[in-house]
Amino acid sequence: AQRVTQPEKLLSVFKGAPVELKCNYSYSGSPELFWYVQYSRQRLQLLLRHISRESIKGFTADLNKGETSFHLKKPFAQEEDSAMYYCALNQGAQKLVFGQGTRLTINP
Amino acid sequence: SAVISQKPSRDICQRGTSLTIQCQVDSQVTMMFWYRQQPGQSLTLIATANQGSEATYESGFVIDKFPISRPNLTFSTLTVSNMSPEDSSIYLCSVLGPTNTEAFFGQGTRLTVV
Numbered sequence: 001a002q003r004v005t006q007p008e009k010l011l012s013v014f015k016g017a018p019v020e021l022k023c024n025y026s027y028s029g030s031p032e033l034f035w036y037v038q039y040s041r042q043r044l045q046l047l048l049r050h051i052s053r054e055s056i057k058g059f060t061a062d063l064n065k066g067e068t069s070f071h072l073k074k075p076f077a078q079e080e081d082s083a084m085y086y087c088a089l090n091q092g093a094q095k096l097v098f099g100q101g102t103r104l105t106i107n108p
Numbered sequence: 109s110a111v112i113s114q115k116p117s118r119d120i121c122q123r124g125t126s127l128t129i130q131c132q133v134d135s136q137v138t139m140m141f142w143y144r145q146q147p148g149q150s151l152t153l154i155a156t157a158n159q160g161s162e163a164t165y166e167s168g169f170v171i172d173k174f175p176i177s178r179p180n181l182t183f184s185t186l187t188v189s190n191m192s193p194e195d196s197s198i199y200l201c202s203v204l205g206p207t208n209t210e211a212f213f214g215q216g217t218r219l220t221v222v
Contacts, residue, residue: 036211044151044200044213051209086150094139094204095166096211098151 002027002091006099013077014107021072021102023087032090033070035061039083077106110135110203114214121191121221128187129217131201136181141202151200157184191221
């Protein structure tokens with residue numbers, strides 16, 4: 001069965017420190033993975049997708065098929081990065097399976 | 109991008125009643141999705157609404173409980189029927205953008221059943 005696991009419900013780091021939000025998936029086919037973010041009082045929005053191999057707001061995520069992981073990383077956290085982050089898997093026809101989410105707090 | 113308006117943004121309902129949630133998109137889209145986010149939980153897909161055909165429900169969700177309408181390419185409704193406190197959740201409407209590679213979400217409807 002398709003599954004997305006985010007082991008950390010809460011993550012707190014200091015401003016300027018590196019950030020890594022973990023995501024592991026279970027999928028039998030070739031996975032298509034995303035990171036979505038929800039800032040306070042805003043709607044859920046796409047942060048990045050693995051196909052694009054892009055860096056958005058300093059965040060990157062590399063798909064590691066051997067470890068079935070898609071961890072989100074940023075070398076230097078900023079206070080405006082505080083938000084709820086969801087890892088998601090396209091299970092087909094763009095139907096998304098979401099992880100539990102990680103609430104990231106950046107301390108000044 | 110796609111701009112989605114959901115109504116109502118929140119409601120408190122009595123058990124046994126029904127609530128219809130509306131989702132309006134600013135552009136024509138083929139597929140619309142309805143998700144549920146129970147307290148402290150992640151988003152779970154309820155169903156996919158396609159214009160001109162019956163909605164496709166995910167395992168654990170049935171049409172009698174969550175009837176969906178899709179009268180045109182910019183609008184859909186989700187009804188939560190015969191509500192119980194366990195239906196208290198945030199319900200979200202989602203559509204794919206023009207490239208079909210990015211999902212856009214409404215602001216959600218926070219439902220509390222008492």
